[in-house]
Amino acid sequence: MTRETTSFVYVTYIRSTPQKVFEAITKPDIARRYWGHENVSDWKPGSKWEHIRANDERTVELVGKVVEISPPTRLVMTWANASQADDPSKYSRVTFGIEEYDTMVRLTVTHDELEAGSGMAKGISQGWPAVLSSLKSFLETGSGIDLFAKPKSA
Numbered sequence: 001m002t003r004e005t006t007s008f009v010y011v012t013y014i015r016s017t018p019q020k021v022f023e024a025i026t027k028p029d030i031a032r033r034y035w036g037h038e039n040v041s042d043w044k045p046g047s048k049w050e051h052i053r054a055n056d057e058r059t060v061e062l063v064g065k066v067v068e069i070s071p072p073t074r075l076v077m078t079w080a081n082a083s084q085a086d087d088p089s090k091y092s093r094v095t096f097g098i099e100e101y102d103t104m105v106r107l108t109v110t111h112d113e114l115e116a117g118s119g120m121a122k123g124i125s126q127g128w129p130a131v132l133s134s135l136k137s138f139l140e141t142g143s144g145i146d147l148f149a150k151p152k153s154a
Contacts, residue, residue: 003089006121007112010128014105016139018098021105022072024135025096028052034134034144037061043069049077064091073098079111081120092120107132 014021024030028038032054041049043066051062063085064078075096084090092115097108109128114121134144 004116005112006114006116007110008114008121008125008128009111010109010132012107012132012136013101014107014136014139015103016105018072018100018105020139021098021107021135022075022096024139025075026071028054034138035131036147041066043075045069050082064094067093090115090120092124107135 024034026039026041026043028040032038036054038052038054039049040052041047043049045066045068047066049064049066050060053059053061060082063080063082066075066077068074068076077094078091079094080087080091092111092113095108095110095112097106097110099106099108109132111124111128114124130145130147134147138144
């Protein structure tokens, strides 16, 4: 039986350079400033990567492998909750496409091979817009946004 899959695509434009966007995703000391997590790897094809909460506990929340890397324009990696790392069916794939676009960068994040209706699919559809908005704010102003902000009551 094949599982039903879905995908999520998010595109944003950032006043930055491809190199700075790529480094913001792959360098732990930068990612922690807008994401609250560090993406840790040696960033070679086949290498593991870990998404580690940037706090005292340093909890590994997500894991995967680097599938393809072509700095500063492309990064493809697998993605799963650390608690489900032993189940190959729980892995999805994330592709970061970074393209120079006039005086900006067009960043396209494609998260595919997601199990339709899963908690991961729901979580990333809320998470990516917030994280990528924070990345944009960070690179353009030096400050990320509050990823844990809640809507104001009417």
